[in-house]
Amino acid sequence: MRRVIREPLSEETLARLCQRTLQIARAGNDPKHTRTSDRCQARKAEADRLWDQEKTKAFDEIDRVLRRMAPGNEQCMYCECSKGSDIEHFWPKEKYPGRAYTWENYLWACGICNTHFKGTQFPRDAQGKPLLVNPTDEDEEPSVHLQFTPSSGKLVGLTDKGDWTVRVLGFDRRANLDRDRRDAWRGLQNSIVQYAAACARGDENLALYTQGVICRHPMASVLRTLFDLLDSPRGAELVDADCRAAIHAHPEIRSWP
Template identity: 30%
Template sequence: MIQLPYTDVPQEMLSGLADYQRVVDSQASYAERVAKAKSEFSARNKKTNMVFKEVRAALSRMCTNTRRCCYCEDSMADEVEHIAPKDLYPERVFDWQNYLYACGPCNSPKGSQYAVVTATGELQPVNRPKGAPVTPPMGGTHALINPRLENPQDFLWLDIVDTFNFVALADPGTISERRAIYTCKILALNNRDVLIEARRVAFGSYRARLFEYIHKRNGGAEDAELLRLIAGLRSMANPAVWAEMKRSHAARPEINQLFIQAPEALTW
């Protein structure tokens, strides 16, 4: 994951979401708000709904390549995902900041699974077991790294030398480490061979693109052609691989030489 870019959205979209949210918030009890959140979102999240047409367009602009999932960065995103689940946080069911575009293989297993970090530093699941009373979740820091509001690179580093797994960046026992481990687990970022192989392939593709840029630049290519090469690189899938290559290039001598030849690439 990478931190998702800011995108301008029309005020009409935000006003429409706020109107929908007021319907949910007007319910008398928490249980009623949860039920209303689910029914209202199902009714509103339609391709024919102009508010959600704008929501989907804005979420698409945040994605890389051909609308890649904002969690795994590999599969095509086709679901409006609630980062904080609507089953637990009905007050955020129509919160624009609580949305991202995700793929089914990421969204479905995550579902309403969620956890918080308590005041004592313990990670506590807050998802509601089937048949349990519909009561509000306990408070605490949300455990899942939120790429809308946080930079996942502050919590995770990607091993681009060997395993191509995401690894917690913080010291063992810290809240940041617990959040990193939880995020990787709940999204199965290291448990799907297809994702690991996709990152490995992306590493080679990014390296080849950078080599091509250097070759064309040194050969006197026009600025327009170089800009197209840069744009192509920046629109590739698995942008977390590129972000880690820029951060950790010294660990891979063959790509370090490329960045030495093209230091401007560190700003792409």
């Protein structure tokens, strides 16, 4: 999983989201709801009603911006492998209807991560903070909580948040993701070697193209792991010699995603 930079929305769309949030709040504040459970259910019902009919200009913009933010070619922000297809509520709207229309709560996800695995699961710690990694979190890099293992292709948790993320999103039991990460580990190294070879030949077009391929790769988080391991005692063991030489000759590669 890689860090995703959240882009801004237009004032018009933000106003629309704010309006919807107020509608949900008003539904729960209706005087006829005398019990807390009734107020919560009313807010949930209103959020579901509004969401089911949401085919507006504002959501055309939200869909477009999330796709642009997503890694690679509109890939899932969680697994980076499958094509994204859904606006995902990080805090599930079924449990937290007051966040159903919050821009910072939206991610772009594939149906497998969003529906088959995560669903309404949302573990929190004793302070109420999420125990899932949010790829758009401005304060933390996903690599603080998750580590890629080149030999197996697996993502493993480094913290409680990382462990919960692996468990909830099924990263510990999705062999296809392990395979794709291993392929990315090999493929990115090959592309780096190709970039260096193109530079050596003076083939600027091929060098720029190869750079673009590497930077657009949906599993760019694998590239960050490669750089980290390169500087570790295990670098010589895990990173191919030709790739190590290419990065040494072209340190600008380290500034890529």
